[in-house]
Amino acid sequence: MINFVQRGATLTVLAPYVLTSGAGCRVGNIFGVAVNNQAQGDSSEIVLEGVFDLAKDSSTFASGDLVYWDNVAKAATSTVGSNLLIGQATLDQASGTDALGGASGDATVRVRLFGVPGFSGQVNGLRVAHALYDYTVDGGVSCTPAQSDTIPAKAVVHGGVINSTVAPTAAGNATVAIGTTAGSANNSILTATAIASLSLDAVVKPTCTTTPFKMSAAGQISVTIATGPLTAGQIEVWVIYQLASNA
Numbered sequence: 001m002i003n004f005v006q007r008g009a010t011l012t013v014l015a016p017y018v019l020t021s022g023a024g025c026r027v028g029n030i031f032g033v034a035v036n037n038q039a040q041g042d043s044s045e046i047v048l049e050g051v052f053d054l055a056k057d058s059s060t061f062a063s064g065d066l067v068y069w070d071n072v073a074k075a076a077t078s079t080v081g082s083n084l085l086i087g088q089a090t091l092d093q094a095s096g097t098d099a100l101g102g103a104s105g106d107a108t109v110r111v112r113l114f115g116v117p118g119f120s121g122q123v124n125g126l127r128v129a130h131a132l133y134d135y136t137v138d139g140g141v142s143c144t145p146a147q148s149d150t151i152p153a154k155a156v157v158h159g160g161v162i163n164s165t166v167a168p169t170a171a172g173n174a175t176v177a178i179g180t181t182a183g184s185a186n187n188s189i190l191t192a193t194a195i196a197s198l199s200l201d202a203v204v205k206p207t208c209t210t211t212p213f214k215m216s217a218a219g220q221i222s223v224t225i226a227t228g229p230l231t232a233g234q235i236e237v238w239v240i241y242q243l244a245s246n247a
Contacts, residue, residue, distance in 0.1 A: 008048065009115075010035070015044040017074075024054050024086075026071045031086045031113070049115040051090055053100065053108040061089035061101045067111045076109050080129060080149050082243060087113040127155075131178075131221035131237040135166070140229030144181055148220045151180055151241060158212035159240035162190060167200040168233025175226045178206070178237055180219030188213050189239060192226060198235065206239070214244065 013027045019034040025046050032046030033054070057070065059078035067076050068083035077083060090112045091098040101109030129149035138145050151157065168176060174195050179186035191207045198204065221237055 009050075010045055010047050013044055013046055015040050015042045019044060022052070024069055024074065024076070026069055026084060029084065031069055031084055033113075047113075049113055051110060051112045053110050055107065056101065056109040058104040059109075060104050061091065061109050063089055063091045063098075065089045067109060076111060080127070082152050085114070087111040127241055127243070128160075129221060129239040129241065131223075131239075133223045133233070133235040133237070135168070135230055135233045138223075140170070140225065140231060142222070142224045142228075144220050144222045148222070149239075150218050150220050151183065151215055151239060152243065153183060153215050153218045154244045155183075155215040155241040156212060156244050157184070157189070157208045157215065157239055157241040159209050160189065160206045160238045162198075162204040162206055162238075163236045164198040164200060164202045164204075164234070165236055166232060166234035167202075168195040168198050168230050168235065170195060170228050170230045172227045174228045174230055176230075176235065177224040177226070178235075179222055179224065180215070181222045182219035183215035183217035184213050184219065186222060186224045189221065189237065192224075195230070195233070198233075206237075208239070215241075 015038040016027050017040050019025055019038040021036050023034050025032055025034050032048045033052050035045040038044040054076045056076040067087050067089055069086045070077045070083050089101055090110050091101050093099055099110035100106040129151045131145050132147040133145045175192040177187035177192040178190040179188040189206050189208050
């Protein structure tokens with residue numbers, strides 16, 4: 001083919017900031033690992049595919065977890081927000097000892113790059129935040145679940161779905177509301193809903209579908225339990241949002 005240029009495992013880019021060999025490099029929606037040390041603005045080679053140990057924040061990973069790139073901190077992270085999806089953690093080794101990335105204090109995480117990074121949705125498109133309330137982990141009172149994504153500031157929240165994978169129970173007539181720890185009300189995603197409506201495998205349309213809202217600050221998905229505590233239950237939450245260009 002006379003129009004073939006190269007396989008595309010590496011690309012030449014203009015360094016968006018000072019690069020060191022082995023560091024992550026994001027240019028627009030391209031992500032790769034720098035081959036050499038480069039000054040900002042230099043013509044630079046980056047590798048788009050392969051397995052690399054990349055600098056990370058305090059996030060912890062298990063093998064198979066999605067890995068995102070925080071271009072402000074210049075580090076891999078588990079936080080979705082507006083960060084770029086770059087690959088998945090691959091910590092398992094033949095020796096039986098995991099590669100770094102499983103502890104908050106680990107400086108790096110081993111990542112298999114996807115080669116075609118992206119967001120939970122697409123640029124300027126839909127994005128999805130996720131939370132899982134689990135009584136056995138989070139207890140029976142109001143909380144921020146251990147598994148809870150952060151919805152970024154300027155996000156316009158306008159949809160999603162809620163699914164009870166274990167029916168919530170309580171001694172009284174408890175209600176469950178879902179909102180965010182900051183940036184919106186504690187019932188902005190789901191107004192207080194009786195647990196009878198959250199029976200096993202119930203699929204519930206959230207309030208934000210008919211009453212969209214805009215995040216004034218970044219906040220994690222939170223659960224508010226009234227007339228509790230709950231004595232059992234597992235509730236999974238998906239929230240659909242888009243990022244507005246301006247506050």
